[in-house]
Amino acid sequence: MATRRDVIAGTGVLALSLALPSNGWAAPAGFASKRPPKAQRRFVSKAVEAEIARVKRRIADPEIAWLFENCYPCTLDTTVKMGVVDGKPDAFVITGDIEALWLRDSSAQLHTYVHLTPQDADLRRLFCGAIQRQARSILLDPYANAFMEDPTAKSSLPAISDLTDMKPGVAERKWEIDSLCYPMRLAHAYWNATKDKAPFDDLWARAMTLAVETLKVQQRKDGPGPYHFQRVDKSPTETLMFDGYGAPTKKIGLIHSGFRPSDDACQYPFLIPSNLFAVSALRMLAMVLTEARGDAAAARPATALADEVDAALKAHGRMPDGKGGEVWAYEIDGYGNAIFMDDANVPSLSGLPLLGAAERNDPLYRRSQALAWSPRNPYFFKGAAAEGIGGTHVGMDMIWPMSIITHALMSDSDNDIRQCLKWLKATHAGTGFMHESFDKDSPKKFTRPWFAWANGLFGDLILDIERRKPALLGETY
Secondary structure (H helix, E strand, O other): OOOHHHHHOOOOHHHHHHHOOOOOOOOOOOOOOOOOOHHHOOOOOHHHHHHHHHHHOOOOOHHHHHHHHHHOOHHHHHOEEEEEEOOEEEEEEOOEOOOOEEHHHHHHHHHOOHHHHHHOHHHHHHHHHHHHHHHHHHHHOOOOOEEOOOOOOOOOOHHHHOEOOOOOOEEEOOOOHHHHHHHHHHHHHHHHHHOOOOOOOHHHHHHHHHHHHHHHHOOOOOOOOOOOOEOOOOOOOOOOHHHHOOOOOOOOOOOOOOEOOOOOEOOOOEEHHHHHHHHHHHHHHHHHHHHHHOOHHHHHHHHHHHHHHHHHHHHHOEEEOOOOOEEEOOEEOOOOOEEOOOOOOOOOOOOHHHHOOOOOOOHHHHHHHHHHOOOOOOOEEEOOOOEEEOOOOOOOOEEOHHHHHHHHHHOOOHHHHHHHHHHHHHOOOOOOOOOOEEEOOOOOOEEOOOEHHHHHHHHHHHHHHHHHOHHHHHOOO
C-alpha cells in the first residue's frame, strides 16, 4: 500500500483509476461529469445531489460549475465504506488514494456536508457512523493519526516498521494535536446542525475523556510522557530527535505536537496553530458534553484545559512581525525561540477562522495571515501559473490548492476571490479535481490526483461564495 510520499513520487494512481473515470490533460468536450457511474458511487445522499443541482444552476462559468460537480461529492462518491458495529452505524472514510482513515481528513471531508444533515436521514446515518468510528479509533490509540479498517489488522503502510508502540488497527502513529481536535469539531458541528444525541453515547464520551487526558499529558509538565516516534527513514521531516521525543522545550502550559497537520515533523514542539485549534475544539467538546449528554462534570476538564492553553498562547505564542507589530508564531520552544512560516494544511495560521480558532477580523489574525501570504513565509511561492503556500511535505515551488482555497475563504475582496478562482480553474491540469499540490510554473506537474479533502474544500468555497458574494458566481473566469 502506498504512503503519502509514495503517492507524491507517482505511485498510488492505480487506486484512483479504480474509483474515478480516467483523467486526461484536457477537459472533455462539454465538460462531461468525472464522477463515477451512479452504480459505482459508494454513498448517495439525496440532499447532496439536490445541493449540487441547485448550486450549479447559479454558476455562470461552465468550467467552475464542472469542477464543483466533480469535487463537492468526491468524498461520498469514492471514500465512504458503511457498515454496522454493535448494532450501530459505522463509517470508514479513507483519504482517497490511501486505504486508511485519518482522523483529521475524515472529519474535514465530511464537514462540508454537515449543513445538509437535517434534510437527509441517510446523511445523518453516515455522520453517526463516522463519529462512532473515530471514537473507537481514539480508544484504540489516542496518539495515532491514521487507522486501518480492520481494528485487528497490522498496518499495510511502511509505517509498520516505525520505532513506536504500534498496535493492531493503527495505520500510522504520528502524534498530531489536530488529530484529536478534528473529531471534537465534527461532533460539535453535527450536534449544532441536528440536535441528534444518537452518536454521543458512553463509548464516545470515553473516547473524548481519553482525548482530553492525552492533550493534558502532552503538556509534559511531569516528564516526557509515553509517546515517542522514530522512523527508519531518517529524513528530518519524518522522524523525531532525542530518542523520538522531539526537541527540548520549556514547560509553559502549551501542548506538544510531534508532527504538523502535513504529517511532517515539528521543528519546535509547540505548534501554535494547533494549540489555537485545541482551545476552540475543547470548548466545542464541552458544549456537546453539556448539551447532548447533560454532563457538566465531564465538560469541566475540557474547559479548564482550553483556558490554560489560551492563557499560555497569549503569554508566549506571539513574535515580532519585523514591522513594529506582532503576529502569531508558527512554532516555538518556550525558551524564546520561534519560527515564522505557514503550511497549506489546516490548522494553519492562514486558516484559523475556519476552525473557530480566531475571528476573521481580529487584527492579530489578519497580520499573521498577511505575513503568511508573502515572501516572509519561506513556503509562499509565486510563479507563472499561480501563487500560494506549500510546505515541507512535497518540497519547494509546489503550491497547494488548499492554500488558495483558504485564502479565498478568508478574503472579503471580490478581486482576491476572482483571482483565486482563476488560479484554481487554470491549475487542475484538465483533470476536473483539486490536487494536493502543483508546480508554481507548470500545473501539469502535480501530486495526489485523488485527494478528497481538497476537493471538499473547493466545494466549501463555492458554497461560501454563494452565501457571501453571490454575484461572483454569475461571472466567468
